[in-house]
Amino acid sequence: MSNPSNLKYTASHEWVKTEADGSITVGITQHAQELLGDMVFVEAPTTGRKLKAGEECAVVESVKAAADVYAPLAGEVLAANADLDGSPENINSDPYGAWIFKMKPDNAADIDALMDAAAYQAAVDSEAH
């Protein structure tokens, strides 16, 4: 599965989608879910929480391990994906559909500083060597 070109990415393996209203939707990448394996628990941030860029704000747990999810940029949490409470495995089957939380960025221009799909793929490839 390739990384969708309409998304932005972080070095810590989050994907970021910019919505029409200027909010962002965040999930973890195909590469991240593959590293973690079968997902069994997601702890999402509470709505209204103010996050700094790079702050730990969610946890995804597979059978194998727990991994932190980081805020891709500064802002406020607007919503968490309640579907993942009952079906965390959606992250495995559909990593770019199974979003974890939505944010309102403090500064919309921060999104431009994130990696595009090609830069993210290059970062993943260099990690593997």
Place this chain on the structure above:
Amino acid sequence: MTTLKVTPLNAAHRAMGAKMVDFGGWDMPVNYGSQIDEHHQVRNDVGMFDVCHMRVVDAKGDGVRAFLRYLLANNADKITVPGKALYSAMLRPNGGVIDDLIIYFMTEQWFRIVVNAGTADKDIAWMKEQAAVHAPALIITSRDDLAMVAIQGPNARAKVWEVLPQTKAATENLVNFQAADCGEYFVARTGYTGEDGFEVMLPKENVEAFWYALNKVGVKPIGLGARDTLRLEAGMNLYGQDMDESVGPLESGLAWTVDLKSERDFIGKAALLANPPSSKLVGLVLLDRGVLRGHQKVQTPHGEGEITSGSFSPTLERSIALARVPNGVAIGDTVQVAIRDKLLNASVVKYPFARNGKAVI
């Protein structure tokens, strides 16, 4: 960069799509896709595990029984029927656990021992050191020429007989924890999953063909990920996590394997008698949402404990753990586990959690 050790099945794992990981210096398959699917595959049908990294040791010569009687915490005298196996801890004089292992009584001149991968070298060094003093005529051989495959699940034995029909007559009447020496194949009705099945030891050069032959009759490969959740549900200890040289067997849920009743002396016995345990191993089932993991702290009215192994149980569909807690904690108590910034409730249970395809708590 260190080079990882490989088993003779390394190429087969890669050909079957395994995700490989560094497991204590060995390049091993963690899964071949979904580890939860692999877990259910073993509980409900049959799967096979590469356990070539574990070490087979043969102890041969007069007096081998007497030597093992002194070397091990469990009593070798309990096994008198040929092929019968015994699980035991091997202790330091201070009672710390060097390793847990299985011995098979074959003849009064031959016991076979299977030890863990990560401890094999120190185990053999310890055995030889003790033998030099107590049984100098004994010959202890690391069988590096042998490979081992575990076939586990309700349909495991039938699948092995399909591939190795020549072993059926000698193995169909084996009881649990008994082995038969079938020439090239040493077939033991043992395992680490809580399911029926065999562990088969065979010459290294034959193991790849054996692996593919099993696969051809429908036996799916299972990685170390599912091996860990299967053994945890079955309430089986993992050396290095649930016990090691810093703790004794009585604090590690292994009292049932330590024979303190007989007159027999064994290495570590005096230390065990002098130091009654103040903690014990119990099972935990998480009542809140989350996942229990090793080293998380457990808060109880009797003091703090610690999780030794924790994961998600595919059979129970909730998180379970083994934890070392103060003796005062009782089955049925609710305790709190510190997970990140939260205290989550867990119920104290008597393990195993699952065996023979079903939840048992």
